Amino acid sequence: MTKKFETLDDFLGTHFIYTYDNGWEYEWYAKNDHTVDYRIHGGMVAGRWVTDQEANIVMLTAGIYNISWTEPTGTDVALDFLPNENKIHGTIFFPKWVEEHPEITVTYQNEHIDLMEESREKYETYPKLVVPEFAKITYMGDAGQNNEDVISEAPYASMPDDIRAGKYFDENYKRVNK
Numbered sequence: 704m705t706k707k708f709e710t711l712d713d714f715l716g717t718h719f720i721y722t723y724d725n726g727w728e729y730e731w732y733a734k735n736d737h738t739v740d741y742r743i744h745g746g747m748v749a750g751r752w753v754t755d756q757e758a759n760i761v762m763l764t765a766g767i768y769n770i771s772w773t774e775p776t777g778t779d780v781a782l783d784f785l786p787n788e789n790k791i792h793g794t795i796f797f798p799k800w801v802e803e804h805p806e807i808t809v810t811y812q813n814e815h816i817d818l819m820e821e822s823r824e825k826y827e828t829y830p831k832l833v834v835p836e837f838a839k840i841t842y843m844g845d846a847g848q849n850n851e852d853v854i855s856e857a858p859y860a861s862m863p864d865d866i867r868a869g870k871y872f873d874e875n876y877k878r879v880n881k
């Protein structure tokens with residue numbers, strides 16, 4: 704994708720894959736002006752995926768976007784996207800229990816909200832693990848808003864490469880071989 708991002712509308716509907724400088728690989732979709740979907744391919748909670756997470760999405764200045772949300776696990780996230788520079792800065796604030804039991808969160812969260820809420824009461828919150836990192840964007844796609852095919856299945860090992868190679872979505876940004 705070679706477009707220049709200028710407005711909030713340019714950003715909404717965009718699908719990204721990026722790798723943080725600590726090696727963690729994430730896939731994230733600006734589904735609409737208040738909703739995000741994501742899938743985690745590498746790092747402490749690789750294998751986790753989430754759809755329809757409510758988020759605050761704003762443009763700070765032309766082509767620079769801030770997104771923040773709090774999750775049912777108690778994890779808080781703040782992301783700054785600079786898509787014209789293929790760059791992101793993200794900070795993740797993990798409760799202590801996610802650091803100690805990451806495997807509980809490695810699932811399709813939407814089907815296990817009760818477990819996330821029970822776990823955040825049962826285990827400890829503090830001290831939190833704060834992970835501030837820059838990331839390099841390795842893929843950008845214009846999926847359009849409210850496209851349910853973007854994040855629609857669990858991550859598998861070659862998925863980021865399949866997406867980057869153009870093997871995963873058809874010309875209408877629908878999942879191939881569904």
Ligand SMILES: C=Cc1ccc(O)cc1
Binds near residue numbers: 778780793
């Ligand atoms: C915890 C979720 C999360 C999603 C995307 C991202 O870049 C960082 C954290």
